[in-house]
Amino acid sequence: MIYFDNASTTRVTPEAAQAAVTAMCEGFGNPSSLHGLGISAEHLVRDAKKTIAGILSCDAKEITFTSCGSESNNLAILGTAARCGKRRHMITTEFEHPSVLNVAKKLEADGFDVTYIAPRADGSVHAEDVAAAVREDTFLVSVMSVNNELGSVMDIPAISRAIKAKSRDIIFHTDAVQAFLKIPVNASKYGADLISFSGHKIHAPKGIGALYIKSGVRLTPQLLGGGQEGGLRSGTEATGQIAAFAAAVESVADTYLENAERMRDLLSLLKTELKELPRVHVFSAENSAPHILTAAFEKYPSEVVMRILEEDEIYVSAGSACSRGKKSHVLRAVKVPDKLIGSAVRISLSRFSTEENVRTFVKVVKEKLI
Numbered sequence: 001m002i003y004f005d006n007a008s009t010t011r012v013t014p015e016a017a018q019a020a021v022t023a024m025c026e027g028f029g030n031p032s033s034l035h036g037l038g039i040s041a042e043h044l045v046r047d048a049k050k051t052i053a054g055i056l057s058c059d060a061k062e063i064t065f066t067s068c069g070s071e072s073n074n075l076a077i078l079g080t081a082a083r084c085g086k087r088r089h090m091i092t093t094e095f096e097h098p099s100v101l102n103v104a105k106k107l108e109a110d111g112f113d114v115t116y117i118a119p120r121a122d123g124s125v126h127a128e129d130v131a132a133a134v135r136e137d138t139f140l141v142s143v144m145s146v147n148n149e150l151g152s153v154m155d156i157p158a159i160s161r162a163i164k165a166k167s168r169d170i171i172f173h174t175d176a177v178q179a180f181l182k183i184p185v186n187a188s189k190y191g192a193d194l195i196s197f198s199g200h201k202i203h204a205p206k207g208i209g210a211l212y213i214k215s216g217v218r219l220t221p222q223l224l225g226g227g228q229e230g231g232l233r234s235g236t237e238a239t240g241q242i243a244a245f246a247a248a249v250e251s252v253a254d255t256y257l258e259n260a261e262r263m264r265d266l267l268s269l270l271k272t273e274l275k276e277l278p279r280v281h282v283f284s285a286e287n288s289a290p291h292i293l294t295a296a297f298e299k300y301p302s303e304v305v306m307r308i309l310e311e312d313e314i315y316v317s318a319g320s321a322c323s324r325g326k327k328s329h330v331l332r333a334v335k336v337p338d339k340l341i342g343s344a345v346r347i348s349l350s351r352f353s354t355e356e357n358v359r360t361f362v363k364v365v366k367e368k369l370i
Contacts, residue, residue, distance in 0.1 A: 001313040002357045006201075007148055007178060007292050007348035008317050012244070013203040019247035020205060024240040031237050032226065041239050048246035052210060055253050056195075058187035064211045064229045065242055069177040069198030070099035072211040075233065076173045076194040077103045077142060079219030081112065084139035089113045091133045091141040093125050094333040095149075097175055100142055101329075113137075123152035123285040123334050131162035140171045145179035145195075149330040149346055151267075151292030152285030153183060160191030171217065177201055181249070181256045182263075182289050193217045199241065203350070204248035208241035252351070259351035264290035266349055266358050273362040277370055281340055283331065294331065296344040297369050305345050305369060312364050316345045 003011070012020075023044060029037025031045050049060040056063075066072045077100065081090070092104050094116045104114045115133045119125050125143055134141075141163050146153050156174050163172050173194040176185050181202045187195060194217065199208035213219065213232070225234030252259060267290055274282050274295050284293035297305050302318035309316060331341045347361075 001315070002361055003315050004347045004349065004353070004357070004361065005315045005317045006350040006353075007346060009200045009206065010203045010350055011352075012205050013248060013251060015251045016204045016244040016248040020240040020244040023243035027239065027243075031239065032228065041237075044239055045237050045242055048242045051246040051250050051253075052197075055181075055249055056185060056187045056212060057189075058212060059215060061230075062187070062212055062215055064213055064232050065237060065245075066209040066211055066233055067207055067238070068209040069097075069175065069196050069201070070209075072196035072198070072209045073097065073099040073142075073173075073175055074103055075211055075219060075222050076196060077107070077140065078222050079232075080140045080171045080173070080194070081107055082220035083218060087137040087139040089115070089135050089137045089139065091115045091117065091130060091138060091143075093117045093119060093143055095119055095123075095147055095330040096142065096144050097148060097177070100144070100175060104142075117143075119147075119152070119333055121334060122287070123147060123150040123283075124287065125154050125159070127155060127158040127162035130159050131166055134163065134166040134170065138167070138170050140173065142173040142175070145174050145176040145185065146182065146289045146292070147285070147330060148178045148292065149294050149328060150283060150285050150334065151178075151288040153179070153287050153289055156190050156192060164191070178289060178292065181252060182260055182291055184257070187212055187214070194219075199245040199248065202248050202252075204245040205241050208238060208245045210245070256351075260290045263349050263351060263353065266353055266355060267291065267293060269355065270347065270349075270358050270362070273358070274365070277366065279370065280365075281344075283334070283336060283344070291349045292346065293348075294328075294344050294346045296336075296340040297365075298340070298343060300369065301342055302345050305343065308368050309361075309364065311368075312360075314361055314364060316347050318345055 029041040031042040049063040053060040174192045175196045177198045193214045195212040197210045200206040279298035281296040
C-alpha cells in the first residue's frame with residue numbers, strides 16, 4: 001500500500017496509540033475529579049500542554065485543547081467576533097480551509113463585512129496585500145500558514161508585522177494545521193495571537209486539536225458547560241487523545257526538521273517526474289511545504305484517477321477531504337481552468353513515505369494514466 005493522502009489524515013504511530021491506551025485504561029479518571037485518579041488525569045493534561053508548548057516556544061497556559069482543527073478555527077474566529085464591539089470587518093483569503101471560510105460566511109449573514117484576499121499566481125498571500133485591506137473597523141485577520149492543496153507557505157511573521165503596524169488592536173489568527181511539524185511554527189516569532197492545530201495530521205488520533213491563545217487575548221467561549229480548559233472549552237477533556245497528541249509531538253520533537261527535509265527531497269523527485277509526463281499539470285508553489293502538491297491528469301476526472309490508482313493500493317485525494325464532491329475553491333482561486341480542476345488530485349506525503357513509494361507511484365501513473 002502507498003498512502004499519499006496524509007494532508008487528509010495520517011496513520012497513528014505506535015507511540016501515540018500506546019499513550020492513548022494507557023490513558024484510557026489506566027489513567028482513566030476525570031481531570032475535574034478531586035480524587036487521586038482525577039488528579040493524575042489533570043496532570044496528564046497539564047504535561048501534554050507543556051510538551052506542545054515546548055515545541056511552539058510558548059507558555060503551556062496558552063494552549064487550549066479542542067476536538068480538531070476545525071473547532072480551533074471556529075473558536076478563534078467566533079470567539080473573537082463575539083468581543084469585537086463596533087468593529088465589524090474581518091479579513092481572510094479566498095483559499096482558506098472550509099472551517100474558516102464557512103465561519104466567515106456565517107459572520108456575513110450576521111451583518112459583518114468580510115474581505116477575501118485573492119492569492120497571487122504562485123499560491124501565496126503577501127503581507128502588503130493583507131495590509132492594504134485593513135480598515136479602521138477591522139477586528140480580525142485570518143490567514144492560513146500552509147495551503148492544504150498547493151502547499152504554499154505564507155510569510156506569517158511578515159503578515160503579522162504588517163497588520164500590527166496598522167493597528168495593535170487587530171487580532172491575527174492563522175490556521176497552522178498543515179504547517180505544524182512540517183515547517184517551524186514558533187509562537188513568538190510568528191507574531192500571531194491565535195494559532196490552530198490538529199492531532200490527526202501529525203500521526204495522533206482523530207478527535208483532538210489545540211488552539212494557541214496568546215497571553216492577554218480574550219475569547220468568548222463557543223461551547224458552554226462545566227468550564228473546562230480555563231472556561232474556554234467546556235466538556236470533559238479527552239485524555240486519551242490528548243496523551244496521544246503529546247506523544248506524537250514528543251516522538252518527533254528533535255527530528256521533525258530532518259523528516260521535513262527528507263519529505264522535501266521526495267516531493268521534489270515527484271514533481272520532476274510528473275512534470276516530464278504529457279498531459280499532466282503540476283500545481284505546487286515554489287515556496288512549498290515539504291509534503292503537498294496537486295496534479296491534474298487531462299484524460300480523466302479526479303474520481304477516475306483515484307479509482308485507477310486504488311487498484312494498485314495507491315491512495316490520494318480529490319482536493320481537500322473537507323470539500324468532498326465539490327470542485328476545488330483553492331485551484332479556482334489561483335485561476336486554474338475548470339477542466340483541469342475537474343481532473344486534479346492532491347498527493348501528500350508523510351515522514352513514512354519512501355523513494356520506492358514515489359517511483360512506484362510514477363510507474364503506475366505512466367502505465368495507467370498517460
